[in-house]
Amino acid sequence: MRVPATLIAELRKALRVAVLTGxxxxxxxxxxxxxxxxxGLWEKYSPMQFxxxxxxxxxxxxxxGWYEWRRMRASAAEPNAxxxxxxxxxxxxxxxxxxxxxxxxxxxxxxxxxxHLHGSIHAPRCEDCSRPHAATAPPLEPEAGRRVAPPRCxxxxxxxxxxxxWFGEALPAEQWQQAEDAVRQCQVFxxxxxxxxxxxxxxxxxxxxxxxxxxxxxxxxxxxLGAAFDHDLRGSASELLPALLxxx
Ligand code: OAD
Numbered sequence: 749m750r751v752p753a754t755l756i757a758e759l760r761k762a763l764r765v766a767v768l769t770g771x772x773x774x775x776x777x778x779x780x781x782x783x784x785x786x787x788g789l790w791e792k793y794s795p796m797q798f799x800x801x802x803x804x805x806x807x808x809x810x811x812x813g814w815y816e817w818r819r820m821r822a823s824a825a826e827p828n829a830x831x832x833x834x835x836x837x838x839x840x841x842x843x844x845x846x847x848x849x850x851x852x853x854x855x856x857x858x859x860x861x862x863x864h865l866h867g868s869i870h871a872p873r874c875e876d877c878s879r880p881h882a883a884t885a886p887p888l889e890p891e892a893g894r895r896v897a898p899p900r901c902x903x904x905x906x907x908x909x910x911x912x913x914w915f916g917e918a919l920p921a922e923q924w925q926q927a928e929d930a931v932r933q934c935q936v937f938x939x940x941x942x943x944x945x946x947x948x949x950x951x952x953x954x955x956x957x958x959x960x961x962x963x964x965x966x967x968x969x970x971x972x973l974g975a976a977f978d979h980d981l982r983g984s985a986s987e988l989l990p991a992l993l994x995x996x
Pocket of ligand 1: 769770771772773775776781782783784796799848849866913914915940941942943944945946966967968969971983984985986
């Protein structure tokens with residue numbers, strides 16, 4: 749699919765652009781989305797079931813093992829052409845990158861000031877005192893997964909938890925504020941590789957539209973939300989973002 753000339757024209761005119769990314773932009777770097785089926789030790793579960801405080805409380809070793817496996821995958825993954833094109837777009841235009849992803853592939857592609865709405869898989873912290881837990885080298889986990897006991901906090905002895913936002917938890921206030929500011933100020937809003945169903949991140953697209961921004965989504969699938977965007981681009985982020993950059 750080609751990038752519509754009208755969208756390119758809007759981007760050229762824009763003083764500020766806001767981008768919201770989701771798991772789809774990292775899919776071509778080999779990181780599973782939240783819709784992909786789990787296998788091995790976790791095959792009976794869905795990623796959604798693990799992303800809750802209740803799941804961690806009920807079986808910390810099962811859930812921590814999954815996050816360690818994901819940390820291993822995220823550490824080994826490389827940014828793809830989609831991440832790279834977005835970083836280059838930041839050099840051409842004033843682009844705020846807001847992501848729901850807990851990997852650091854935007855940063856490793858060269859993007860700056862990435863706003864992480866759902867935390868980072870590389871920043872575990874104490875469940876009790878919230879102190880950051882010193883980062884350890886990426887783990888070597890078996891592909892089929894294993895149970896791993898969460899480490900203990902060096903300060904208070906509390907249990908260490910993943911530094912990500914789980915369902916039912918509030919988003920980090922500062923990042924949310926930055927995301928709202930970015931959207932309020934933008935003339936073009938791009939939603940890339942997200943199913944657009946998890947709130948409040950999903951509300952940013954609606955907010956952008958209400959504020960009069962031109963909105964576009966890039967997704968390989970029909971999200972069912974196409975009518976909520978001015979441009980509904982079907983295709984992969986790793987193809988459409990370089991195409992968009994080349995057309996600017
Ligand atoms: P999802 O897994 O819900 O959606 C990923 C989207 O990316 C889907 O709509 C796919 O069709 C699309 N997609 C897949 N490959 C793509 C590609 N190469 N190019 C473009 N699009 C592609 O992921 P998110 O929307 O990020 O939250 O999920 C939002 C949040 O729900 C996550 O941050 C996580 C999850 O539960 C928490 O853990 C709190």
